[in-house]
Amino acid sequence: MSSVLTKFLRYVAIDTQSDPFSTSFPSTEKQRDLSNLLVVELQEMGISDAHLDAFGYVYATIPATSTKADVPVICFCSHVDTSPDVTGTNVKPLVHSNWQGEDLVLPDDPAQVIRLSEHPDLAGQLGNDIVTASGTTLLGADNKAGVAEIMAAAEFLMKHPEIPHGNIRILFTPDEEVGRGTEHVDIEKLGAVFGYTVDGETVGTLENETFSADGATIQIQGVSTHPGFGKGKLENALKIASDIIAALPKDRLSPETTDEKEGFIHPVHLEGGQDQARIDFILRDFTTIGLRQKNEWLKKTMEQVLLRYPGSTATIQTTEQYRNMKEILDKNPEVVTHAMEAMQRVGLNAQLRSIRGGTDGSRLSFMGLPCPNIFAGEHAFHSRLEWVSVQDMEKAVEVLVELAKVWEEHA
Incomplete structure (x- = not known):
């Protein structure tokens, strides 16, 4: 089983649903259950500064391996919470190996069926391994796919110090789904110049524009x-x-x-x-x-x-x-062009897209951290029909590793 899949299956089993009517921060304490686990896993990788702050944010640094002194510090960011729209309690992830185009009937509620005719992005997944929930909950690929991908990329880079890269900051946020994900982010403490949320949909896409x-x-x-x-x-x-x-x-x-x-x-x-x-x-x-x-x-x-x-x-x-993050990203074109280059290097047909929604990157961009959104492979999010491809998650890990190299090479 791949590293990213192992991590993903572990993370989605933890209920991290946020609450739009809560006045606390994070809006639900159970989000810390996953965040605390992430800190432990990061520290086990050798990332010694990984920690959870008082607001429920995870901060960590993959130390630089480059001999260059001027490599910009970049940040990879995902959110740990899942949508309030559908329950995230007792998620039972299912891996449908070597999918051949058949309807995916979710066993705990057979009325929930993922059909190729209704999910056109499945057309590119023949032979791949599709992860779904069991029919009574969401899966949580939004955004635990992104969390798992960042964690797998961090693990790979820590095991391969021969790969030259600058300092890479990791940020895991709570409460993105209720619009409060960046409310208490300490940009000065984060110390990054450019950032990337890993919270997008179709493999090979980069979103540089939001509502x-x-x-x-x-x-x-x-x-x-x-x-x-x-x-x-x-x-x-x-x-x-x-x-x-x-x-x-x-x-x-x-x-x-x-x-x-x-x-x-x-x-x-x-x-x-x-x-x-x-x-x-x-x-x-x-x-x-x-x-x-x-x-x-x-x-x-x-x-x-x-x-x-x-x-x-x-x-x-x-x-x-x-506000639409394109206003900021257009002033910092390298944050987009470097990501497109990384995608092309790993064999993807990189595509720019607009989001009919927002990400933490929208607010981070206006807080001083230009931050487009990289695909995570999540589909049909906020629903019981949510799904993600293992191969898409693995490709996202490749992109993050390559992106670290691109920034170092262009420094």
């Missing part, structure tokens, strides 16, 4: 009275909220009707009663101007709905979440 993202909250104050005497008086805040949601376009501006470079307005949470209600939205676009337009559209929709409820009021508050 720009805002959150928006509408707070509604209705008119409450006894429903038995409500005629002409009652203005139900929940109905107002429902009308606002119902006014969203049915054929555009939603996740289910957009792709490629199209953005959206997406309600993610509704709570309240007849007196007060609250709707939480996420706004996504590839430009800040596009985000601003979506916020204005949502505000106007809210105001138009309120015209039917003269006694009620509502406010909208928008919060910046992250």
